[in-house]
Amino acid sequence: MDKSRNTSISKFLSKYLRHEPEQLGLSLGIGGWVQVDDLLVASAKHNFVISREELDEVVATNAKQRFSFDLTKTLIRANQGHSVEVDLQLEPRQPPDLLYHGTAEKNVESIRNLGLQKMSRHHVHLSSDLATAKTVGQRHGKPVVFEVNAAAMFKDGYIFYCSANQVWLVARVPPKYLQ
Ligand code: HQG
Numbered sequence: 001m002d003k004s005r006n007t008s009i010s011k012f013l014s015k016y017l018r019h020e021p022e023q024l025g026l027s028l029g030i031g032g033w034v035q036v037d038d039l040l041v042a043s044a045k046h047n048f049v050i051s052r053e054e055l056d057e058v059v060a061t062n063a064k065q066r067f068s069f070d071l072t073k074t075l076i077r078a079n080q081g082h083s084v085e086v087d088l089q090l091e092p093r094q095p096p097d098l099l100y101h102g103t104a105e106k107n108v109e110s111i112r113n114l115g116l117q118k119m120s121r122h123h124v125h126l127s128s129d130l131a132t133a134k135t136v137g138q139r140h141g142k143p144v145v146f147e148v149n150a151a152a153m154f155k156d157g158y159i160f161y162c163s164a165n166q167v168w169l170v171a172r173v174p175p176k177y178l179q
Pocket residue numbers: 064066081102103104107110111114115116117118119120121124125136137140167
């Protein structure tokens with residue numbers, strides 16, 4: 001499969017597995033899972049035919065590992081990034097002492113005042129490495145990276161989760177933990 005086909009399938013899956021499952025006639029089950037067969041049938045009905053082989057390839061090769069199958073490979077989900085209400089059933093985890101959040105320069109003042117908020121998603125997304133944070137920030141404009149004192153937050157009782165693709169998730173980050 002060429003790169004552009006892979007990207008268009010990934011975008012299609014992100015849209016319907018994270019944001020608008022009902023537009024495809026799907027509803028996310030507990031954990032955010034849907035039946036692979038239902039997804040393929042619904043996609044075809046939506047004039048976007050994906051073969052099972054293509055789906056396997058996208059799940060396996062996606063640079064950010066955005067999607068997972070369950071062990072039986074009959075269910076699929078997005079690992080994170082949802083805007084629809086869904087319980088991903090992630091276990092709370094102790095984060096690394098330092099995490100990073102990339103944003104755009106235009107958001108900096110507001111973030112300094114209000115802290116990091118989840119905006120349209122379920123959580124604030126943080127990464128354990130600087131390079132990833134910078135890339136995330138670049139999507140919004142001139143990138144700026146905040147350091148998050150995750151050790152202090154954890155000590156203060158904030159609950160962190162880590163998605164299957166290593167994105168750290170937390171409900172919010174008040175300004176005092178940001179640098
Ligand atoms: C900003 C992509 C003003 C926040 C990425 C960000 C990531 C504030 C934007 C994942 C703010 C929300 C998530 C405040 C937060 N004032 N701006 N108080 N609090 N913001 O896209 O973290 O390709 O919802 O800094 O790689 O950029 O989808 O979050 O700029 O992993 O798989 O509000 O999405 O992954 O933007 O990105 P987003 P994000 P995928």
